[in-house]
Amino acid sequence: MTQGMTYILKNGRVVDPANGRDGIFDIEVRDGVIVRVGQDLPVPAGTTVLEVPAGCVVTPGLIDMHVHLREPGQEHKETVASGVTAAVAGGFTAVACMPNTSPINDSAAVTRYIRDKADAAGLARVYPIGAASVGSKGEQLAEIGELKTAGCVAVSDDGHPIRTALLMRRVLEYAGMLDVLVIDHCEDPTLKGDGVVHEGPVASELGLHGIPGEAEELWIERDITLAGLTRTPFHVAHLSTAGSLRAVRAGKARGIQVTCEVAPHHFVLTDEALRSYDTNTKMNPPLRPQADVDALVDGLADGSVDVIATDHAPHHADEKALSYDQAPFGITGLETAVSLTFDRLVHTGRIGLSRMVELLSVNPARILKVTGGALSEGAPADISVLAPDLKVTVRASTQRSLSRNMPFEGWDLRGGVAATIVGGRVVYRNTAVEGLGAWPPAAVQ
Ligand SMILES: NC(=O)N[C@@H](CC(=O)O)C(=O)O
Numbered sequence: 001m002t003q004g005m006t007y008i009l010k011n012g013r014v015v016d017p018a019n020g021r022d023g024i025f026d027i028e029v030r031d032g033v034i035v036r037v038g039q040d041l042p043v044p045a046g047t048t049v050l051e052v053p054a055g056c057v058v059t060p061g062l063i064d065m066h067v068h069l070r071e072p073g074q075e076h077k078e079t080v081a082s083g084v085t086a087a088v089a090g091g092f093t094a095v096a097c098m099p100n101t102s103p104i105n106d107s108a109a110v111t112r113y114i115r116d117k118a119d120a121a122g123l124a125r126v127y128p129i130g131a132a133s134v135g136s137k138g139e140q141l142a143e144i145g146e147l148k149t150a151g152c153v154a155v156s157d158d159g160h161p162i163r164t165a166l167l168m169r170r171v172l173e174y175a176g177m178l179d180v181l182v183i184d185h186c187e188d189p190t191l192k193g194d195g196v197v198h199e200g201p202v203a204s205e206l207g208l209h210g211i212p213g214e215a216e217e218l219w220i221e222r223d224i225t226l227a228g229l230t231r232t233p234f235h236v237a238h239l240s241t242a243g244s245l246r247a248v249r250a251g252k253a254r255g256i257q258v259t260c261e262v263a264p265h266h267f268v269l270t271d272e273a274l275r276s277y278d279t280n281t282k283m284n285p286p287l288r289p290q291a292d293v294d295a296l297v298d299g300l301a302d303g304s305v306d307v308i309a310t311d312h313a314p315h316h317a318d319e320k321a322l323s324y325d326q327a328p329f330g331i332t333g334l335e336t337a338v339s340l341t342f343d344r345l346v347h348t349g350r351i352g353l354s355r356m357v358e359l360l361s362v363n364p365a366r367i368l369k370v371t372g373g374a375l376s377e378g379a380p381a382d383i384s385v386l387a388p389d390l391k392v393t394v395r396a397s398t399q400r401s402l403s404r405n406m407p408f409e410g411w412d413l414r415g416g417v418a419a420t421i422v423g424g425r426v427v428y429r430n431t432a433v434e435g436l437g438a439w440p441p442a443a444v445q
């Protein structure tokens, strides 16, 4: 525990693009707040020094703006407590959680319940996302004002698209007035039909029903048009195709306030992974062909993709053991995102560290309008310490999530997390990283 304590994080390579910093800096933390950032800060008597291990990178706390915490209602898959434990072990100081719990988070009572659970866990910050429509049924507008007052930072019917153009228009109008972000799971349900994987040669060969990329693209075009009509910001959840990215780029070029996120599995895997028939390759949107993956990586590099978000979607092993058609959509992601980003984007030279920090911290903070995204003096000390060269072998059995549904079992990746600091408290310390021995013990390690 380091809250209430003064300490100096010493000699870390600080990558803080919002403040134009990339170099060796010290960070002084007092009572949970960053009080000074500078080179060779003096160490007053009695001040603890936390030496940053050689090769580690200190960044503003990572924020995952798309997770499913499953509480209330599906605590066998994940609880708020297990979810935030996975989050801090994955390097995230904050997460925004989708409303498709049971009951749906369409009321202040559910929002407060989630926040209370998050406060009790005391690990990552949790920003609830409220439903856009009552019960996420797509019929009646949810009480967006009530949800905002209770602490929701955004609204979405994630799991489903916001059902009609008229409803989307109203959601944008009300949420816009209240300064609440609208996030849509963009997918035309009629085109999706009973599809379970990407529509294409692999699906045909395997005899699985396909979902065309156009199901996503059409819906994004609809939403961008309505964001233009209402002059309101709109965020695309889990964007997955080249055509979707073209639509977002064109929207941005027209001055429409549209932003988007891409999940790690969509820039790492293609629909070739389906040949395993492993239901841990089943998620929504589905894995796409190489050309889409290449386009997403280009977008991540050139700035047209704003955010990396995991879409952490825990499901129980019994459900994932069903046939491919029957199993639920979704995979976990909180504990692999940083390693996949380092291994597949940074070490391949596609993005630099500062772009990585923009995608995982600066932009989600800006889009959600929440604290963080910068290591500024006076800001809460939400800090991630990353280990770009750490050798990681992914094992579901050692992850903190209650669920193990992920397709990266046994993967060797380069890059990981050394420590996670929330509000000045070291909440996670990775015992596999050398040089953290003198750090205080953490709640998760
Ligand atoms: N992404 C997924 O595959 N699954 C999500 C719901 C959703 O966003 O579709 C889930 O809640 O399991």
Ligand SMILES: [Zn+2]
Pocket: 158, 159, 160, 185, 237, 238, 284, 285
């Ligand atoms: Zn979704």
